[in-house]
Amino acid sequence: MTTELTPPPRQSVSPPARAARPPWVDADVLREWSGWVRRETEADEVPLQTASAPFTLEPTASVPQCSAPDVAAAVARARVAQRDWAGVAVGERARLVLAFHDLLLEAQEQVLDLIQWETGKARFHAWQEVGQVVALARHYGRRAEHYLKPARLRGMVPGATVVKEVRVPKGVVGIISPWNYPLYLGVGDVLPALLAGNAVVSKADAQTPLTLLWTRALMDRAGLPADVWQVVTGVGEVTGPALVDAVDYVAFTGSTATGREVARRAAGRLVGASLELGGKNPLVVRRDADLAAAAHGAATAAFANTGQMCIHVERVYAHEDVYDEFRDALVRATEELRLGSAYDYSVDVGSLTSLDQLERVTAHVEDAVAQGARVLTGGQARPDLGPLFFEPTVLEGVTSAMRIFSEETFGPVVSLYPFASDADAVALSNQGTYGLSASVWSRDVGSAERLAVSLRAGAVNINDGAAAAAGSVEAGMGGMGESGLGRRHGAEGIRRFTDAQTVARQRLMPLGPPPGKPVEAFVHQTNRQLALMRRLRLR
Known part of the structure; x- marks a missing residue:
């Protein structure tokens, strides 16, 4: 069933990019960089590969293949x-x-x-x-x-x-x-x-x-x-x-x-x-959360990097008692974001990076809307701004039948759901097979920390969307479940880039029965030493 919608108001727009290519990038600079790519065989015609600049889809620069x-x-x-x-x-x-x-x-x-x-x-x-x-x-x-x-x-x-x-x-x-x-x-x-x-x-x-x-x-x-x-x-x-x-x-x-x-x-x-x-990262808003701060944090965590980051938030769970108020605050925070292309700090959300990304985001939103999801804000591509722009989008009414429910979107789209209790929030957050990042918002830090350890996620941010854990470079960063193996940072x-090597040196004589001494006597003496070490609580 397709839901008829009144298009939401268009979000803030910034001026177009000042140039298709940074002005300081010239042929000499490109040759210098390409010189770092060395090929095994020198050929008269080196195969080249060229990407497209997302702001314009014009080619960037060719590099050797x-x-x-x-x-x-x-x-x-x-x-x-x-x-x-x-x-x-x-x-x-x-x-x-x-x-x-x-x-x-x-x-x-x-x-x-x-x-x-x-x-x-x-x-x-x-x-x-x-x-x-x-x-x-x-x-x-x-x-x-x-x-x-x-x-x-x-x-x-x-x-x-x-x-x-x-x-x-x-x-x-x-x-x-x-x-x-x-x-x-x-x-x-x-x-x-x-x-x-x-x-x-x-x-x-x-x-x-x-x-x-x-x-x-x-x-x-x-x-x-x-x-x-x-x-x-x-x-x-x-x-x-x-x-x-x-x-x-x-x-x-x-x-x-x-x-x-x-x-x-x-x-x-x-x-x-x-x-x-x-990842399909959840953000939990408890009943006692600062809703204005949580809405701003959720918008930041969902739409940073145009939603194209592994730790960005794709699912938001708000307690049913504050759901309506939080939903409205999140929509306001999303609509305040400035969407556009500029080589300065006048833009909050940029372009998607490739046509594949735009097609994936569009397909997820269209599939959800076709099956009854509601677009609270956004939901549209913006070719007037550039070929790969898509508005920051908030959905509600998402069900398990929709692709966006469990598949990673990796774009500027977030789905909003109510929950009834902390146990409910944990069960909802732990759905699926991913376990990379999560976020909990609450004025009761102790309760938030107890909830956090029940979440299947390599990092849990309390009263922050994603940056607090990722930016703490002394702490490990990585995933559980299908979100990965191992940790970066710390x-x-x-x-992980080393092997542990044990170097052991015997000071007096090699371990084992001394020459000429019965093995049984050595075993008996060693057993007494082991028992003594146990009584002395030696590790």
């Missing part, structure tokens, strides 16, 4: 370079990363232009990528030695056995990053992998290679040897499998479907992998 042999050659070069890099003291590696930190802060206006040109996002959301990478560079630059230092452990025979656990680099790490956060997700894993003593080969997404190549050039200015971090570009179906087939560890960020394939391929080689995958975020 790498083949499977190109990827294998990059990994081989990285393996040679890693031997020397692993011998560089952690403190020296950290100094290089902190130099990169300073250069990125100084040169950020360029990369902000690039991120917007390649993704179509609002400038503030591009700046959030810079802020996050700077925070990670500073954190790991200051804490890497602590995270990687040898740990003294108890030996088999206290006093006689000396044991320590050391961290050794994996070797060559392959990083496969997506288009939605080309700087943060493209570089945020590179920094701890390098600090841990690895070489890195990154697969740039075909939509956003320029941001990663610009960053590699900046890292060169910081002093990183050329082959220690390399970037391969081209068709993902070619470069992705080739990378997984060659490296010693894989860090993947992307869809759950592709993550499964990466995991299978890595497992076939007994190579480790960390996977940050999809201790695990750098230690």
Whole structure:
């Protein structure tokens, strides 16, 4: 059944983009970046690949397409370079990363232009990528030695056995990053992998290679040897499998479907992998919440990055006693957002990044409306603003028969539902197979924290939509269920790029029966020692 709707008021609009291409990007600059992509065989005609700028659908810039042999050659070069890099003291590696930190802060206006040109996002959301990478560079630059230092452990025979656990680099790490956060997700894993003593080969997404190549050039200015971090570009179906087939560890960020394939391929080689995958993230508004703050937080978490982020909110559950008031506040907050394309901070929500994204968002909304869902605001594409714009949209009356109920939309759409109790909110939030991020709003922090630990989510934000946990770089970030394996950030975020090696030394004599002494006597004496250790509560 199709529901007849009065079109909601159109949302705020900003001026169009000032230029199809950032004015400082010229042929010489593009040649410099492309020089970081090395091919195994030199040909008269190098295959090229060109993406489209979301603001206009005009081409951005062509980059070389790498083949499977190109990827294998990059990994081989990285393996040679890693031997020397692993011998560089952690403190020296950290100094290089902190130099990169300073250069990125100084040169950020360029990369902000690039991120917007390649993704179509609002400038503030591009700046959030810079802020996050700077925070990670500073954190790991200051804490890497602590995270990687040898740990003294108890030996088999206290006093006689000396044991320590050391961290050794994996070797060559392959990083496969997506288009939605080309700087943060493209570089945020590179920094701890390098600090841990690895070489890195990154697969740039075909939509956003320029941001990663610009960053590699900046890292060169910081002093990183050329082959220690390399970037391969081209068709993902070619470069992705080739990378997984060659490296010693894989860090993947992307869809759950592709993550499964990466995991299978890595497992076939007994190579480790960390996977940050999809989500259908819930936000819970308890009866005692500050509704104005919750509405603003929900709009921010739902529509940041045009809804194209793995931790953005797609489901909002409001207590039935405050549902109507919260719904109205959320609609107002959504309609206040400025939608448009501009290389400045005058826009709150930018464009979707690709035609595929626009088609997916449109299909989800149309399917929901056709089956009876109500559009409270938004719900329309905006070709008057640009080819890939879609209004921030709030739906209610969504049922399990609709695609948007359980499928990840990955766009500027949020569905609103009532709930009756905390137990009801937990049951609703834990529906489905994902478990990446969640949010709870309440003035009663204790109750909110008790509710939080019942939610299946790798991170739960209290009185914040998503940024509090993601921005806390000392705390791990990752998913449960089909949202992934492993954690980025914090201790695990750098230690996953290492193997733990136990080094044990015996001070007096080798363990076991002394020469010439009956084995039975040794066993009897050892049993007495074990019993004594138990009584002394020794671990």
